[in-house]
Amino acid sequence: MARLILFAVAVYALVWLLRRALEGHAPSGGGRAEAPRARLDAGDLVRCAQCGVHLPRSEARTVSGRAYCSDEHARLGPKAG
Numbered sequence: 001m002a003r004l005i006l007f008a009v010a011v012y013a014l015v016w017l018l019r020r021a022l023e024g025h026a027p028s029g030g031g032r033a034e035a036p037r038a039r040l041d042a043g044d045l046v047r048c049a050q051c052g053v054h055l056p057r058s059e060a061r062t063v064s065g066r067a068y069c070s071d072e073h074a075r076l077g078p079k080a081g
């Protein structure tokens, strides 16, 4: 019977250690706080289909699903070749 109790304690200790390991070794109170990374709105950049320059989507001219940097390039259309 004592072995059963010992086994239960061992399992409990193992679970406790695993939980500690999963939670990380963060010291209570302090330590380096994870600074939230400044989000770059790179997803809002589009590439001109004519000259390849990158510009914000809000400044781009979109013609038939393609983005252009200027009205002139929108008129010319996508670069051939």
Ligand SMILES: [Zn+2]
Binding pocket: 048, 049, 050, 051, 052, 053, 068, 069, 070, 073
């Ligand atoms: Zn362009």
